[in-house]
Amino acid sequence: MKIRGTVEFRDVEMGVWVLAGDDGKTYQIAGGRSSLLKEGQRVEIEGDVDADAAGIAMVGPVLRVRSYKVI
Amino acid sequence: MLSRWCLSGVLLVAAACAPAPAHTKVTPPGTASAAQVPHALVVDFRDGTPVEEVAERARRWGVPLHFNSIEGLRSGIAIADGVDDVQGALDRIRGDADVEEAEPLVQVEALAFTPNDPEFPKQWNFRMIRMPEAWELSHGQGVTVAVIDTGIAYEDHGDFVQVPDLAGARFVPGYDFVHDTDHPNDDHGHGTHVAGTIAERTDNGIGVAGVAFEARLMPIKVLDRSGIGNSADIADAIRWAVDHGAKVLNLSLGGPAYSGVMERAVAYARSKGAVVVCAAGNTGMGQVAYPAAYAGAVGVGAVGPDGQLAPYSSYGEALDIVAPGGNTRLGPGNGILQATIERGDYRKPVLAEYQGTSMATPHVAGVAALLFAAGAKTPDEVERALFAGAVSEGGSWTPRAGHGRLDALGALKALGQTPGTVDYAPLLWSAVLLALLLLSLKTKARPGYLNVLLNPATLLPLLLSTVGLWFLKLLWQRFIGHPPPAAEALSLPLPDWERIVFGRGRLASPVMYSALVPAVAALFAVKWRGLRPVVAGLSLGFAGFLLYAAWAKAPGLAYLPFTFLARPWLVLNGFLSALLCRAMLRRESRR
Numbered sequence: 001m002k003i004r005g006t007v008e009f010r011d012v013e014m015g016v017w018v019l020a021g022d023d024g025k026t027y028q029i030a031g032g033r034s035s036l037l038k039e040g041q042r043v044e045i046e047g048d049v050d051a052d053a054a055g056i057a058m059v060g061p062v063l064r065v066r067s068y069k070v071i
Numbered sequence: 072m073l074s075r076w077c078l079s080g081v082l083l084v085a086a087a088c089a090p091a092p093a094h095t096k097v098t099p100p101g102t103a104s105a106a107q108v109p110h111a112l113v114v115d116f117r118d119g120t121p122v123e124e125v126a127e128r129a130r131r132w133g134v135p136l137h138f139n140s141i142e143g144l145r146s147g148i149a150i151a152d153g154v155d156d157v158q159g160a161l162d163r164i165r166g167d168a169d170v171e172e173a174e175p176l177v178q179v180e181a182l183a184f185t186p187n188d189p190e191f192p193k194q195w196n197f198r199m200i201r202m203p204e205a206w207e208l209s210h211g212q213g214v215t216v217a218v219i220d221t222g223i224a225y226e227d228h229g230d231f232v233q234v235p236d237l238a239g240a241r242f243v244p245g246y247d248f249v250h251d252t253d254h255p256n257d258d259h260g261h262g263t264h265v266a267g268t269i270a271e272r273t274d275n276g277i278g279v280a281g282v283a284f285e286a287r288l289m290p291i292k293v294l295d296r297s298g299i300g301n302s303a304d305i306a307d308a309i310r311w312a313v314d315h316g317a318k319v320l321n322l323s324l325g326g327p328a329y330s331g332v333m334e335r336a337v338a339y340a341r342s343k344g345a346v347v348v349c350a351a352g353n354t355g356m357g358q359v360a361y362p363a364a365y366a367g368a369v370g371v372g373a374v375g376p377d378g379q380l381a382p383y384s385s386y387g388e389a390l391d392i393v394a395p396g397g398n399t400r401l402g403p404g405n406g407i408l409q410a411t412i413e414r415g416d417y418r419k420p421v422l423a424e425y426q427g428t429s430m431a432t433p434h435v436a437g438v439a440a441l442l443f444a445a446g447a448k449t450p451d452e453v454e455r456a457l458f459a460g461a462v463s464e465g466g467s468w469t470p471r472a473g474h475g476r477l478d479a480l481g482a483l484k485a486l487g488q489t490p491g492t493v494d495y496a497p498l499l500w501s502a503v504l505l506a507l508l509l510l511s512l513k514t515k516a517r518p519g520y521l522n523v524l525l526n527p528a529t530l531l532p533l534l535l536s537t538v539g540l541w542f543l544k545l546l547w548q549r550f551i552g553h554p555p556p557a558a559e560a561l562s563l564p565l566p567d568w569e570r571i572v573f574g575r576g577r578l579a580s581p582v583m584y585s586a587l588v589p590a591v592a593a594l595f596a597v598k599w600r601g602l603r604p605v606v607a608g609l610s611l612g613f614a615g616f617l618l619y620a621a622w623a624k625a626p627g628l629a630y631l632p633f634t635f636l637a638r639p640w641l642v643l644n645g646f647l648s649a650l651l652c653r654a655m656l657r658r659e660s661r662r
Contacts, residue, residue, distance in 0.1 A: 011399060012353040012383045013427040014261055014298070014414055026354065030299060054326035055299035056221070056261045056429055058352040058360050058385070061327050062299055 001048065003027065003063065004071065007041040016057040019045060028057045032065035043068050110154050111176035112161060116147035117169045125149055128167065134160050150176060182207045186274040188236075190422060193408050194279055195376050196395035200434055202282060205479035211283025211440035213637065215243055216269050216319040217312035218433075219305065220262030222247065222255040222292035224412045224420070231256040234263055234420045236271055236278035236410040245290035246311055248304040255292035260411045264425060265323045266290065267409040268433035269440070278410045278422060282437025282479070286444070289317050294324060302326075305362070306336035309347070313340045318443050321436035322349040322368075323429030325360030334365045341367040344623060346443075346450045348436040350428035352385035357470065359389035369439075369454060373397065373431035374476060376405050384428055386471045391454075392461055394477040396431030397424070406430075438479045445483055446567075446579050448494065448623040452486070459485035496623075497537040497564065501615025508611075508653045516657045523656065529608035536565040536588075536612025565609075566616055581640055584620065586647035589613045593651050607655035610648045617645035 005021035007029070017037045019027040027049070029037070036043065045068040053062035114136060116125060122138070129136035129151070136149045154160050157175055164173040183203035185191070197203070224234045225242050231254075247255040257263045270288050271281030293308045294300040305324070312320055320340055340347050351372040352360030363370035373384040373396020380386060381398045397406035406424035413419040435457065442453045460482030463475025505524060509517050523529055534540060544562035547555075560568050566583045589610035596602040621641035 010353070010383070011426070013429050014259075014423075014425055030297060050299075051328045052301045052303075052330070053299050054302060054305060054324050054328075054361070055294055055297075056324050056427075057298060058325045058350060058428065059354055 002044055002046050004044045005042075007036065007038060007043055009037075009039050010057075010059055012059065013056045016059055018059050019043070019063060026060035027063035028055070028059050028061065030062050030064045032068060036065065036068050042071050044071050108152070108176040110157060111150065111152040112154055112157050112164075113148065113150045113174060113176045114164055114170055115172040116149060117171055118147050120147050120169055124169065128164075128169075132160060132163050134164070147171070152176075186280045187276050188273060188278055188280045189276065190279045190408060193404065195405075196397070196407055196434065197280060197282070199376070199378070199395050200282075200438070200477050201480040202280070205438075205441060205483055208480075208483045209283075209441040209445040211270065211286035211437065212444045213285070213287070213635075214283065214319060214440040214443045215287045215289055215317045216283065216321060216436055216440050217245070217289040217291050217308075217317035218262055218266045218269065219291045219293055219308045219312065219320060219322050220257075220265055220324065221259035221294045221296070221298060222257035222262045223266045223288060223290035224257045224263040224417065225266075225288070225290050226254070226256065228254050228256055230418060231258075232412075232418050232420065234267070234410050234412060236267065236275070236420075237263075238272060239275060240270055240272045240281075241285070241287040243287045243289045243316070245292075246308070247292040248308050248311075249292050249295050249300065255290040256417070257290075257292070257412060258296040258417050259294065259298055260414045260417070260423070261294070261298055261323070261429065262290070262292070264407075264409045264411040264423065265321060265429060265433045267411060268407065268430065269321060269437045271410060279408055282434060283440035283444070286319075286437070286440040289315065300324070302328075302330040302333045306330070306333045309333070309336040309340050313343045313345045318345050319436050319439045320345055320347045321433050322347065322362055323427075323432045325350055325352050325363055327352075327358075327360060329361055333362050337362055337365045337367045341450050344449060346436075346439045346453050348432055348439060350432045351387075351390055353383045353427055353429075354385045355383050356385060357387040359385050359387050364389035369435060369457070370473070371428060371432045371435045372471075372473065373426070373428045375401055377401065378476060380471050381426065383426070384431075388470060390470060390473040392435060392457060392473045392475065392477055394431040394434040396428050397426030399424070399426050435477055438477060438482050441479060442482060442486055445486055447486055448496075448620065452494065456482045456486040495538060497612070497616040497619045498534070499615075500619045500622075501533060501537055501611050504615055504618070504649060505611055505652075508649060508656065511653065512657055518656060523604075523607065526604055528604040529611075532605050532608035533612045535561070536609055537616050539563045539565070539567075564612075564616060566613065581637075584617060584641060585644040586610070586613060586617075586651065589648050589651050593655065596655065603655045607652050610651040610655065614645050614648035614652060617641045617648060621645060 003021050005019040008020050010016050017029045047063050047065040050062040134151045136151045138149050161173050184206035245255045270286045273280040273284035291308045293304045337347050347368045349363035349368045351363050351370045359370050362368050370389045370391045372390050372393040373381040374393045375381045375398025399406045406426045407430035408424045413421045439453050447453045458474035460478050461475030462478050539562045541562040544558050547558045569580050569583045592606045596606040621638050
């Protein structure tokens, strides 16, 4: 699936990168190169929401990144 | 027959009327004491004495009196300082008809344990939940807490190193479900931080302190080096931890998706007598994450040093309690400081300040361990004490605070004191034990089961030593008012009576948790045969109580040098009590 949104850093736990999606949801970004992880960057991510995942961040569903493009 | 009943009645009445020990040490008024505050006194007016009356007397006596607190309007307690001649002023005051008591003000030092860890002063979170005072009561001795997380930096193994402030902390074997090995070391840093809050080595002159520092940590790794795991591993880990003796499970993790597999694992843990403590989540929205939201889990939200719900903390229907999780928006020093490893370099120990509901959760898990060590036997009991002891506005549950803010001292004091809650399990154990004991007797020497159980001379001491005569207290409250200490004592099981003297929340004494009381009673029954049914009930009750305590892994007994001695002690004394009971039953049937 493709999700558009803004990349943000959240200072919770040990720090976590999220995608504030245009669909109103917040996704925890898993994977993806460091060039993706820039505060305020508008991107379209192609990947899978891992419904089975749980973790320390607890900011929203885990989005496993396959590819992305800056928009 | 009649004389036997009379005797047992006399025994009970004597027990009820026994002088109750004082709850607190009181300095008699007028005695010189180093603890007296110079030039200060306290006056207790008749309850409800209006402010104007107090002010008028203050002028007349020449003593600058003012109500001690907002409670003063109700309690009538006023204090004054800057009094030159305290004794003279007291002489003037004591003659007044509206004065119930007047005495010099006494400084009472709160009992508190301040560890020597150099960074302890930065742990505002521990002061918030009143750890120094709570440490006077319990250290979590003997309770196993599983940290289901990214692992713990608990050993030097291969590339992994032990964090120095965990050296000397107690560990039991755990498991790494990510790599399927017996070495659940931390390659991330999160789990070590969480484990440190629970049971970091404390009073060792290094780093910081931990809540339940005599508890045992069970490291369990379910999250990979990016801090993510799956529901199957987590569910497996929950079951594994409980099956290997964990009484408290800390899950500083979560996700938005419901998993039936994980929910059943949580229910399993609870049914095995473990408390499952989980983070509420960091969405800042009104929906608690799983597993915290499952029935049977304690969902923990986070507050900052100001006591307010932290902006990132999730809240909502499934929130049970809040605990310090930090709020770094208030500036540096407002996160939760703990020893862990550097993110990205697990060979480097650091002290790090993080914020999150993950950081709040181990405070609750640690206090749960304190409660188990202090005598709680079931997860229900632990949770009731946690919630009853929590600090709340208005005293009721709210979606943004749950039952309130965690208070370690409050929880320990609330242990076993919530009204209307009785643990019937020891009574049930006694009833089953009675059947077994009777079966072990020869037919001729065997009285009927119900004849024994329903004989009031046996039943009353049996109730007294297993569940306590709690209904006395309830009846007293209902019809008479504030129950006297004797009714208070009778409402506790007999082996717990020492808690009336030494306070609730402490480790139980092996003297009371033993066959001593029934054995002494049995000595009397040698001469006075009428006492036998009474002693039979008493020893049966002790047997059921002690064996149940052993089965429930009641972990700690005060004064015993090693915690592993506690259970053998309970089992041994349980069996001794049972033998006493058997002797009492058999002898009677011979007559």
